[in-house]
Amino acid sequence: MEGFIGRFSINDGFVAGYQRIINDNVIPYEEKAIRDEIEGAAKSGAVANFEAAAEALENGRTDKTFYGMVFQDSDVAKWLEAAAYDLVLFPDKELERRCDEMIALVGRAQEKDGYLDTYFTLARLGRVEAAKTGADGLHLINEGNAPDGERQPFSNLMEAHELYCAGHMIEAGVAYAQCTGKTGLLDIVCRLSDRLYDEFITKGREGYPGHPEIELALMRLYDHTGNRKYYELAKHFIDVRGVDRDFYRKEKEKRNWQVWGMDPEDTAYFQCDAPVRDLKYASGHAVRVVYLLSGAADVARESGDESLKEACERLWKNITQKRMYLTGGIGSCYEGEAFTEDFHLPNDTAYAETCASIGLMFFARRMLKLGKKGEYGDVMERAFYNGVLSGMTLSGTEFFYVNPLESLPGISGKAKTHKHALPVRPKWFACACCPPNIARLLPSIADYAFEKEGNTLYSHLFIGGELDLKDEFGGKIKVATEYPFKGEVSYEFYPDSGKMDMTFAVRLPEWSRDTEVLLNGNKIYGAGSKPEGAGEGFEISESLGYLYISGKFGPEDMVTLKLDMRARTVYADTRVSADTGKIAYMRGPLVYCAEGRDNNGSVLDLRVFAGAQPLEEWSDELNGIVTMTVPGQRICKRDEERLYYEDKPEIVPEMVHMIPYYAWANRGENEMRVWLTEAAAV
């Protein structure tokens, strides 16, 4: 990434609050969880696995047993990565010391040849035993019973996630070096990556990872170190994937053990039904898709490979034009946490995993590197403020994997088809993928908000704070905003001396119907604007959803973005069966929803008048939000106990109250709907 993390101190009321919560609650909780220090919580075993592997390597053998998911190592990696970012925002010597100790432990668990994966090390020199079922009831582990000795490294690329774990540790190594300057973990992951290069390139081992992640990680390592081997290996995994689409079946035939017993013929699930360049649809496990495409976009950027770039653009379109929820949620099918078919977007059974929305942000961010288009920034913003933030309570202590667009008490979390769609966030999960992903995203949000390319600084997301650009442009920019509730964003330039000679580019969100940009009070973009009034030496141009302001910015210069924050009604393509006859509301980047709590207990019996402009009001509830109220109707409850009736329902006028979607389910279990029924013609 760009390395803006340590140089953007966020001070707005919104994102800064989340960063504080991550620092105060999430990272400490996560640390305790992986150390098995939380009473009553599901055992993690993640740190204990590293200790056992270190002991095994030091003594040649251990009696200790690997515990947890086959990818348990990645929890340690994700915690280290999150902590790295967090240390820049909230320096903490004690936390840094514990990170250093953890890194030392990881180093001790690394085999002499660079191999690092406690599951396989303990399979050889200790024992493995997997948790049978996740405490969340979602993740079933069904280990085969092969003698441990038969679990050889790289013998189960389809299921065993060792390249996935390696990827996360690589990301952590790069992040820790970037954020602290310490290269201990970087050295470890370079040795690990060299070992993988040796295996897959030098020795020519066949295959590709069942769960992509290493591709984007290797590209980060390449970007940081400049070592071209890492790019080559990343490109290799992209190039070979799906070329032999039968690889996993053949791999399975060669071994007599399994993790979950996944079906190697379900190639779409693993994104290997065709070579990456030939993929036509986003299919299978949603997180894998966007992790893979993030790596592919990185490789396309470095290689200039047009066919790979086209594949990324094709799949971007398929996702965002056919398979994405209004919230930026992806993976509409809970079976396989997966993409399904075009326009199949059920609201109540949605999977829309928090991690998948985070992955969509990864992908969008990489697409921005391939080409500056506002739509990439728009989707990144949509996913962030809706599908990602809904993954966590406002207090940062409870988490959703699954972010449905409709919640039905009595059905959600209860019916067999809704077991996954919990109506309230639980504390933690045995499969701890989503909470740590939020924990590493939020403190690193600066790298999503800003990008420097050539002489241009891009503002993709609108977050208040102070951005240090000493090295790039000899100064800093102060961003002031009360986003996402207010639409004004001002950028003040503070050169260290003289002027900052640069192009400043700001995203013009598509959702804002009436956007204005002012330079020193002169309207240079928007209705009736006079770009020529920008002042001497400034050039203004617009391209693909960005406004470019080129010139020499002095201490007196200020760019002001004014977005149209009026509430909007949204319609879905009629091919989305679940949304026919319904509308949703948005305000700025925020999707809204109606909860029973604000609507006399129920929302299914409510209808709204699409033509009416909602009333928008500030409320101190839920950490401070803008609520929306729209005229509607309630269908009256009937006295009779019957499912179907033929007389027209009795209808009374009622105002319908809405809150931002990210804040739902913070006040106990209740009905929730994003897509509201339109009032019917009389």
Place this chain on the structure above:
Amino acid sequence: MEGFIGRFSINDGFVAGYQRIINDNVIPYEEKAIRDEIEGAAKSGAVANFEAAAEALENGRTDKTFYGMVFQDSDVAKWLEAAAYDLVLFPDKELERRCDEMIALVGRAQEKDGYLDTYFTLARLGRVEAAKTGADGLHLINEGNAPDGERQPFSNLMEAHELYCAGHMIEAGVAYAQCTGKTGLLDIVCRLSDRLYDEFITKGREGYPGHPEIELALMRLYDHTGNRKYYELAKHFIDVRGVDRDFYRKEKEKRNWQVWGMDPEDTAYFQCDAPVRDLKYASGHAVRVVYLLSGAADVARESGDESLKEACERLWKNITQKRMYLTGGIGSCYEGEAFTEDFHLPNDTAYAETCASIGLMFFARRMLKLGKKGEYGDVMERAFYNGVLSGMTLSGTEFFYVNPLESLPGISGKAKTHKHALPVRPKWFACACCPPNIARLLPSIADYAFEKEGNTLYSHLFIGGELDLKDEFGGKIKVATEYPFKGEVSYEFYPDSGKMDMTFAVRLPEWSRDTEVLLNGNKIYGAGSKPEGAGEGFEISESLGYLYISGKFGPEDMVTLKLDMRARTVYADTRVSADTGKIAYMRGPLVYCAEGRDNNGSVLDLRVFAGAQPLEEWSDELNGIVTMTVPGQRICKRDEERLYYEDKPEIVPEMVHMIPYYAWANRGENEMRVWLTEAAAV
């Protein structure tokens, strides 16, 4: 049942046509299927299993192998039962000879002690091997690999369906005796039932069937033979069920083989989470629920057990007021083909198995024996004309298991959550439960249409034909109607001599807003009626949805029912999330639907004006139907490729065309919806 089957010759244009199709197409096809004589079709093995078991018993051993589902025997039983009814309607010496031969074969496969189940006989004296997956892809068979000798009778009541198979053979035995007077199969099933009595009553074996069916079958056998042992055994299975709710878990621990590996802890699936009398909700596999309740209602009728009757009424209410589709479909969850939670009735992923709707008719018919309430007849009619008849193409050559209320080409039959919800009917299924169930229902429909209780003859369903009542009332009744398309039903009385002294009771369907009944042209029921004008000696009374006409009916007497057939709009309880903002249309007992075929290719983008009265027109299409047309709108397709948009959709007026639901999917794959979006307020 009543034994009206052979004495009601149906001659209307609707049901008679279906009976002809069953005779001409379904029963011959079914026979060929179970004999493995259809090229290209999935192997059945059903008859071959009986031959192998007979050979094994005669020679003490066979090399032959059991093939197919563990309940494959029931296919032979269902065919024999259907053929029995059919032989009365369409006498056919050749078919009867083949039935007799089949019965002789069944007799040869019966063990000396009366035991009859080819799976277990071949497990002991031959081999068993199950088909791996049904040709329909729906039914996965996962046999354990225990030595065949360990598959002992009654050792897997949870999964092995031997009591289910016994139940179907008992039903066939009773039917064949009733319809042909031949008692060969009746003798076989009496010996079998005696063997079961010996096992479960005399020897006191614990347990109860995983798939109910034997309870209602034993009650039929009791009703026919008067042998109280069969009633006792039926009552026993009802009484012990769920008392030890842990029974299946303990049973599983005692054996080292399995059929599907079902979870014995999922007691709700098997309706044994509580004793039958204490069940509060219809839970688990829908067919099992209604088969069980049919048996329970029969036992309650015979025993006069109020607590059992109350349980039946409680579950009836739960099903019909909380868990039933408009079509009479039940089992809204495809996982487990099961009931889920109250008001959870998704349209596109519905299971709504044909067999379950047939089972609901069984249950309704038995509830009528417990008490005459119009609602039982109403539901029986709803299920028959919608959820049951939709299970078959109009030609009787293709079949649905699953009857969704919405079909989405590109998603239905394709997405992982929609694999079961095929958009067109396939030819046959490896698990051939639904087609044979239709085959035995239609030729026996007379016993659902009429009931004699005391001196009263009830007309529950409205079907044209001639009913022989010589034995009961010394005459016959001719019913003339063009139901379900026209609402007039006339009953003419033809005493053999003198008068027919009786009470004639006719159902007054709740859906008919303006019903009239005339006796000899005098209106005796309905607005402005004069019951006193019925004529001398006739008494008129109404009770719980039935009109009772008591008197002496002579050859000049005619009762005419005039039902209000005007099209109706139907609303669902707002707690049914899938139906909010939508309405459905009905006409008479028929639920309507809109297919893309009649609506320029698509229906999801259509909206209807609930206030408009539909135009109803006769059409010769689809074997003759009344079509419905209602004013509506179409949301115009947009040029842009995008999922969500904020400008109001362009809307054009368009008429929306509908056909009866039972006739859907007879013209290839296309969009279908029962619940249509209401046009929105402007």
